[in-house]
Amino acid sequence: MTNDECKKVVLDIIADIAPDEDLSNVKPDVRLRDQLQLDSMDFLDIVMELRKRHGIEVPEADYIRLASLDSCAEYLVPKFNALAAKS
């Protein structure tokens, strides 16, 4: 999985849990919280969807790594690739 593919996965999830947000101009290097109305519960939803849809587990200590799209990609791409290698 590439970084861009991973960012799309995250944006797709956000689009579903926050359909009222405009996601066309999300800056990858800016914290999601600072450009979208997402609170800590919304991040819990993102984590849940990652588990449900993609089998990716994110422990609470790592939530901080989901702060921006760039940091999401950096953190999640190895997890996606490890999962793909196993199957």
Place this chain on the structure above:
Amino acid sequence: MNSGSEYDVAIIGAGLSGLAAGIRLAHFGKRVCIFERHNAVGGLNSFYSIGGRKFDVGLHAVTNFVPEGVKGTPLGKILRQLRIDRDEFALCPQKGSRVAFGPRGEHELHFSNDFALLESEVAARFPRQIDGFRGIAAHIRTMPLAGGEAGTSARGFIRRSIDDPLLEDMLLCPLMFYGSAREDDMDLGQFSIMFRALYLEGFARPFEGVRVMMRVLLEKYRAAGGERRMKCGVRSIVSREGRASALVLDSGEEIQATHVLSSIGSAETMALMGAKTTAGRTLGYVETISVLDRPPSALGWGSDTIVFFNDSERFTYRDPTAAADLRSGIICFPNNFKYGEGRELKEGFFRVTCLANYEAWTGLTPEAYRAQKAALFPEVQRAAMRFLPRLDPPDALSRATVATDMFTPTTVEKYTGHFRGAIYGAADKHPDGRTPLSNVYLCGTDQGMLGIVGSMLSGISMANQHVLQAQQGAS
């Protein structure tokens, strides 16, 4: 739908808060079951049919309504967290409401879903108070959606900015009628929740009433894998070492659950635990409903959605000593929402709600109860009609009436199980939802959020806080 007797979460009560909590938990893969004693869902916001006509219970209007695109509001939060599309609730905004005070309603404040209207009304009628009023609104915009500042008097807060008791009472009247369990004053937190819900945001209603929203919630809950057992009340909560170890159902069956969310009220939940509780002072209501063969506007009654009225010098919000307090009340015309071009309710509705004393309605023989209802019905309506344009001919209402119904505090108690038929629960709220048992939490009226949107938000936030986030913290 019964697939066993062990759950991650058991929810007591299938009202709006219980259903919302259930959806949230089921989404997260929890094994959840809702136990409801009644055969219908909805709790304090349910619906029923008589003679082929559909009636809403409780709901005059959905408060906290904001149009699409307004962010950071309770409505947006519940839609998001329950994965509900705005269009599914099909909410139609109000036409406009007013507060009418004085023997013939000579003091008026109109308000709508556009806060600027109320602001201009205050500026026009209370010019010396407008800066204070703006200050109050500005402060409330900065307060958390869940209220906060418990234990502070709303009247004290208002008086720091406004020194006209008439305006103070006129602003408080709708907020108290739509959500205060406390007499004559409100907690500042409750006041800010209600000020936001009614004045900064506004009223709406689905064309087909509250049942539309219930259908959406039930469908989401079912699709997420939640279970529901109707006509299946919880008789007691068995505890061991400070935790609920089992629920005993009315049938005697025992249920195990890791967490219990109870939406039935604080005193009611304590009673299930075997605690001796006193319900304390509560506020109950009577409501008269007239079904008309024409819209209320055809009687010359204009297009008011809701009218909050009071005939006395000061507004008294107390448990009355008489069967009903006819000095003040609420008129609701469900016809007067913007349902869209060519969409009108088939019949007209005229609903009037007044404070009522629970004791005055209990312990009566069925005949005496019916007689009291029959005697009070026209009095409640007459009290309200002082604040509406005069009818011509004077008997136009009875000529137009095709059916009537009326509920009292005992009706509410019978169908919802809320002690003394209390609509807004007990005066003391439990914002954190905690109970003496470490795995039993409250949601719904006694958790502190009010109205239909508030109830759902309560269920969601209690499920988040006590089950979903707690689990994340532990893992």
